[in-house]
Amino acid sequence: MPDGAVPVLDVRGLKTVFRTRGGEVHAVNSVSFHLQPGELLGVVGESGSGKSVTMMSLIGLLPSPPAEVRAGEVLLDGRDLLKIGADELRDVRGAKIGFVFQDPMTSLNPVFTVGSQIMEPLTRHMGLTKAQARDRAAELLALVGIPDAKKRLKDYPHQFSGGMRQRVMIAIALACDPEVLIADEPTTALDVTIQAQIIELVKDLRQKLGMAIVWITHDLGVIAGIADRVMVMYGGQVVEQGPVRQLFSDPRHPYTRALLKTIPSLHGERAARLQAIEGQPPILNAAPVACPFRARCAHAHDRCQTENPQRRAVDGLAVGQGHDVACHWSPGGAA
Amino acid sequence: MSPALVQVRDLKMHFPIYTGLLRRRTGAVKAVDGVSFDIRAGETLGLVGESGCGKSTVGRALLRLYEPTAGSVVIGGEDIATLSPAALRAKRPMMQMVFQDPQASLNPRMTVQAIISEPLDEQSDWDRDRKQTRVLELMDQVGLNRRFANRYPHEFSGGQRQRIGIARALALSPKFIVCDEPIAALDVSIQAQVVNLLEDLQDNLGLTYLFISHDLSMVRHIADRVAVMYLGRIAELSPRDALYARPLHPYAEALLSAVPEPDPSREGARQRIILQGDVPSPANPPKGCNFCTRCPKVFDRCRVEKPDLVEVEPGRLVACHLYPAITHPSPDQPGGTQATKPTQQGEVQ
Numbered sequence: 066m067p068d069g070a071v072p073v074l075d076v077r078g079l080k081t082v083f084r085t086r087g088g089e090v091h092a093v094n095s096v097s098f099h100l101q102p103g104e105l106l107g108v109v110g111e112s113g114s115g116k117s118v119t120m121m122s123l124i125g126l127l128p129s130p131p132a133e134v135r136a137g138e139v140l141l142d143g144r145d146l147l148k149i150g151a152d153e154l155r156d157v158r159g160a161k162i163g164f165v166f167q168d169p170m171t172s173l174n175p176v177f178t179v180g181s182q183i184m185e186p187l188t189r190h191m192g193l194t195k196a197q198a199r200d201r202a203a204e205l206l207a208l209v210g211i212p213d214a215k216k217r218l219k220d221y222p223h224q225f226s227g228g229m230r231q232r233v234m235i236a237i238a239l240a241c242d243p244e245v246l247i248a249d250e251p252t253t254a255l256d257v258t259i260q261a262q263i264i265e266l267v268k269d270l271r272q273k274l275g276m277a278i279v280w281i282t283h284d285l286g287v288i289a290g291i292a293d294r295v296m297v298m299y300g301g302q303v304v305e306q307g308p309v310r311q312l313f314s315d316p317r318h319p320y321t322r323a324l325l326k327t328i329p330s331l332h333g334e335r336a337a338r339l340q341a342i343e344g345q346p347p348i349l350n351a352a353p354v355a356c357p358f359r360a361r362c363a364h365a366h367d368r369c370q371t372e373n374p375q376r377r378a379v380d381g382l383a384v385g386q387g388h389d390v391a392c393h394w395s396p397g398g399a400a
Numbered sequence: 401m402s403p404a405l406v407q408v409r410d411l412k413m414h415f416p417i418y419t420g421l422l423r424r425r426t427g428a429v430k431a432v433d434g435v436s437f438d439i440r441a442g443e444t445l446g447l448v449g450e451s452g453c454g455k456s457t458v459g460r461a462l463l464r465l466y467e468p469t470a471g472s473v474v475i476g477g478e479d480i481a482t483l484s485p486a487a488l489r490a491k492r493p494m495m496q497m498v499f500q501d502p503q504a505s506l507n508p509r510m511t512v513q514a515i516i517s518e519p520l521d522e523q524s525d526w527d528r529d530r531k532q533t534r535v536l537e538l539m540d541q542v543g544l545n546r547r548f549a550n551r552y553p554h555e556f557s558g559g560q561r562q563r564i565g566i567a568r569a570l571a572l573s574p575k576f577i578v579c580d581e582p583i584a585a586l587d588v589s590i591q592a593q594v595v596n597l598l599e600d601l602q603d604n605l606g607l608t609y610l611f612i613s614h615d616l617s618m619v620r621h622i623a624d625r626v627a628v629m630y631l632g633r634i635a636e637l638s639p640r641d642a643l644y645a646r647p648l649h650p651y652a653e654a655l656l657s658a659v660p661e662p663d664p665s666r667e668g669a670r671q672r673i674i675l676q677g678d679v680p681s682p683a684n685p686p687k688g689c690n691f692c693t694r695c696p697k698v699f700d701r702c703r704v705e706k707p708d709l710v711e712v713e714p715g716r717l718v719a720c721h722l723y724p725a726i727t728h729p730s731p732d733q734p735g736g737t738q739a740t741k742p743t744q745q746g747e748v749q
Binding site: 111112226228229256257258259260261262264265283284285286287288289290309310313314323324325327328329330331332335336338339340341342343345346361 | 450451557559587588589590591592593595596599614616617618620621641644654655656657658659660661662663664665666667668670672674675678679
């Protein structure tokens, strides 16, 4: 990542709260990150860690109520997406930011042909005529590796397999040449051999089209293979962030370290017993005043109970630029 | 070496397809199409494969939650597949199941106490106190706090719910448990807790597991031997270390190569076998070898002749024309797979 390059997407201090009958849920707490042109940022975390809610908040896809984006800035090309109107935001979605969701079964409309669903953003955002849109849709289907693309435009989603439907979703997301593609667990619902196909496809498209990608997953293996940079989320916060090799070879947050140790390996030494992370993820029913990982952390001390750690650099670069961690403890000595 | 507790021979589970106005039977989904294997007492057999390959159907047919179309399932000396309903019911306590989704497999209107003691209500004539004592003992065994006995499933997290499901499965002191994707619905940080629990219970109670999963890393951790299924048949059945070090069947090889690993330096250097296309429909499997439409090593014979699952190296069974059967299997060699040798019979369609 070139230092000082202008990020395509810059998120600062994002806070999202859900108001429920049982009180408020603080799903996203002061999340900041940025995305450089052409970069692939991996976002990992368990269910409830806030990774999807963060991305949905960016582009106003959360139903409000109950969701409320309470603070923060989302800068895309210098414009704050949290301040613009609904119509303007609609133009941003699709045209500037493409989205691929986890479940290709439910994110396509079953009663429209695949062709008409790819053509919709083209006619809406790009001002193409129907005939132009149809040609471009066929091109896009071919681009994502669907054989006999022109004919298949007339097919309905149920006539495609899971992996093929995910390819269609990617084609729709790419339709308007977005600067940013947000992929939320795009391969989680797929089998490993199909997942491998989709990952190859995204790697290939990235080279051809050069868009920046945010890839959300809970699978550290997937992240290791495709990301340039990784952001680890826990309890609605970013707990560690850094270049992929550094983060995997020298993880600094106790959660990241435990997570990497808890996964059994496919090769190499086979542990007699798995190292479990005891306890449960936190319930986010109040604004955080302490470290969200403290109850499960082997290194927790008094300060962790009273003060939520801020992100700090571990390699001398500014927070967000290099490798940073939100933890009071550091391996080999107190911070 | 322990004797086989479970012997499955040429198990078939076909689901009929009815179409047209008269709902005539026009075909069948061959979810499991001739599967044979043994599970030895005290071992864990991993059963892996992608969705739709029939692995869960094998697990269910084994416990006769489905009526198998053909084949035999001998558990502890009796053929489960042909037992009368009364005899089957008497047999149930020795074989139990842990389901994938602890949310869906626990009745939301029953307390934990009631859920865990339901098998005892059904199968024993114990009095209330004795059942209560047993329930609390089971809760201790699976690491649930006794004080929560009167709570309802929704008050627990996913990992804890799975512990309730495990306690229920243990209630009647079974010998054999089918674990059908027991950790698939859990978060990574919780998976290890449940797997460690399953391993501890196996050590303490001498349980035998069929561990069904699509998570190949976890299966490497927990299983002693692993069967790889594809489209209703077993492609390879090998001891764990041999399989992961050197998979023989081209599908097993591709499947293992597709699993991403949390190691960027390794991921960068890896040669991945990308299979083309999708899994064919089990209602209309390809002629010959069922993997011939996607196999990178396919040749003419594969398209006409179905390969049998045969022993190709001591202890390793593979269904592929690339690997000839070893000709002189000595009756007392390690691995003890003689019993599973004459297996999947070729079928011409």
